[in-house]
Amino acid sequence: MSQYRPEGISDVFTEPTEAHESPEAPKPVVQGIGLSGWLRWAWRQLTSMRVALLLLMLLAVAAVPGTVWPQRAQHPERVATYLTDHPTLGPVLDRIGAFNVYSSVWFSAIYLLLFVSLVGCILPRTKVHLAGVRGRPPRAPRRFGRFPAQGSGTADVAPQELAQRATGVLRRGWKLLPFVPTYRVDARDEGDGTWAVAGERGYLRETGNLLFHLALVGLLISVATGQVLHYRGQMIVVQGRGFANSEGSYDTFERGTAFAPNSLVPFTLKLDDFESQFDPDTLASRSFTAHVTVTEPGGEPEQKTIRVNRPLDAGGAKVYLQGNGYAPDLTIKDASGTVVSDGATPFLPQDQVYTSKGVVKVPDVTGGQEQFGLIGFLLPTKKTVQTPNGPAYVSQFPAPNDPILVLNVWKGNLGLDTGVPQNVYQLDEARMAQVKDAKGDPVVLVVKPGETVQLPDGLGSITFNGLKRFVALDLRHDPALPYILVFALLAFAGLATSLFAPRRRVWLRFAVGHDEHAGRTVVTAAGLARGDDVGLQPELDRVLAATLAAGETPDREGTP
């Protein structure tokens, strides 16, 4: 460890000269170093800056494929389409993880190696830094001639007193934080009546740098913890109905491996009303508001709203408004006049004007009648288009100004008892036949709110009672969120400090004057900064001026 020289966004004043970093240096591998030697070599390589650089660039490159090919985690349907469209290339890409880039072995390997490299680099640096903070600032060099900032002057005060004064000047705090000393200062008696003061500032720079990297590690651990403990559920809630927070009531539910289902807080949520606004010219959405009643366990029902960008806090989780649409309230009777279906069915919007597609399945018919299903569209504001085959309808505005239902009828076996789970928004037409009119064209039912229409083939009737709204809600709980935020902000603070805090060393020497300065004290000063620092010379001048204050004037150009 004695050979250790820190790397990274380095703040050492010396050039980094670490052996394994230098291209000219002999390779540390010699014959017969054994397994431990190889391991040590591998570790040194991994924690070297070159490999860190390589891994950073690899990480950048490895992240790109995720924007080129669809990702299963975000868009499983696009991946499926891609696989269908590319029967030869698709499976190959799938095998190498092109559709799961960010959870693939190679991507994980890169960032895990990067973090190992980071830890291996940062921990020794932290040790060095802590030792540096506790130690004394480096002694004043013998000659000041080679430093970028210099100054000199003379004074009538004794060297020791001047050294004390300089120490005070350098220790004086910042304007904004007067109690934090700017410089760490060390005054020494160099013999022959000469005193030297060494000051160093900017430890904060390396502190920030280390903080940034350690915070990144904390961030990664927080994210991973959140992945293990989180849960997320999605469901569609129709106006007037509600749901209880339990795993079974979600349409889709995913959870981390360590999440305990019994930790779900059983609050209930009911959708009272939903408002939407659209731009009359561009049809673009302008505002969505869901009015809900939330009942926490043991609490009173509370009226709340959920909007985009304004999630609702309930049961320790956040409820997001992810989608919305219309749910026509229908009453369907079978041939015998028995009500076989009653209630609102969500129709999923397909486009900007909310042309909404939906299915109503009627399995529980009486009197040995065939099962039937209705499939079709809801148009919130209809526009009639004349075609050679008669009037057709399209939606022209997303708000429900003039709604209409356009439905086809299928009869036969809905297939609900086959044991295969069915999508409620799709009709399994395998065992069904479309009901057609005398000419052989499919029957099209057009129903307006309040209307009752007889179904063809004497299947029964349908009544369109009115239009309700539904919302698609996304509920998510991630206990790691506060930690992620704190570590992200720490990383940010560390980064800003490490890049903007100036690191400077200042030395002043007070020697007893000879010859023409006999009886006076000759003051020389020098400053050194990390990198090019425009503020260095002004600061040195300020320190010199403050030290020599009380009549004495410094002169930068040298003693006359």
Next chain:
Amino acid sequence: MNTGDLSTLMVWAAATAFTVALIAYSVDLAHIAERSQKTAQKSSQKAMQPALVTAGGGPVSAAAGSADQRAPGRSVRAEGIARSTHFVGIALLFAGIVLRGFAAGRWPTGNMYEFTLVGVLVATTVLAIVQRRRIIAFLSVVVIGMAVVALVVALNFLYIKAEAVQPALQSYWIVIHVGVAISATGVFTVAFGTSVLQVLKSYREEGVLAGASANPNAFKRSVSGRSFSWLDQVPGGRELEAMSFRLNSVGFVLWTFTLIAGAVWAEHAWGRYWGWDPKEVGTFVAWVVYAAYLHARTTRGWSGRRASYFVFVGYFVVLMNFTVINIVVPGKHSYSGL
């Protein structure tokens, strides 16, 4: 004429002002190049008579305040025109953006047209700050040139009517997240220009030291040659490197903030702080590349010119992230609606 039209007019006027500034900066650059060539010729002729060389600088330095502010060869008139039209352009663009905000009734960073306007405003303002003491004509030509192209592209291809945004964008984070992202892009633009200049200058410094004709590489030979003698008037390679580093540091810190603010907003709007959306990936990749740049600077064998290649890559990613990702790749950020 409504407020929106007035805003568009202001942006056109700003583009015009920047074009004049671009021409003036180019004239300045041409003057510098021409004078540098002559000086180079003269000094090689007069190398035998060293006594005469010192007599040359009299009238020029008398016209300018100090030798540091105006190196010989600079065109005082061109620089005056360039500086004033540059400032006028900034003022007009600022007015255009403010009017745009009033016309739309919201903060004017809602779509690509507005991003481009604000990005150009930041880049040109940073440029003005960088050369507050001394004009660096080449840097101005690069940055103002890019600014004019960006403005004209924005006006012709990205323009959409000023109007409200959809619910997902109705958040104060549009001010913080988008505003900082655009500022970072503006700062990176100037830093990129500085790095280009730094690479050219350092090649020339090296080539001149080694003897121009000795270099086997055609590019290095030409940079060291007479056609690039205007480079003698720009700050030294180390100084440019320091300037580029300072700008890139500011850009990187802003970019980091963009990532964090974006994650916070995504958590609010989409219910997840990070989802590998194409825009998020692009921003992440750019962040990693600039992080590599900062590390390369302090790595032996990678500092100086080689580190600046990371700046080129990083800036390329930033540009791709703004253009290709927004327009071609479908994602959650696509709705910014061109």
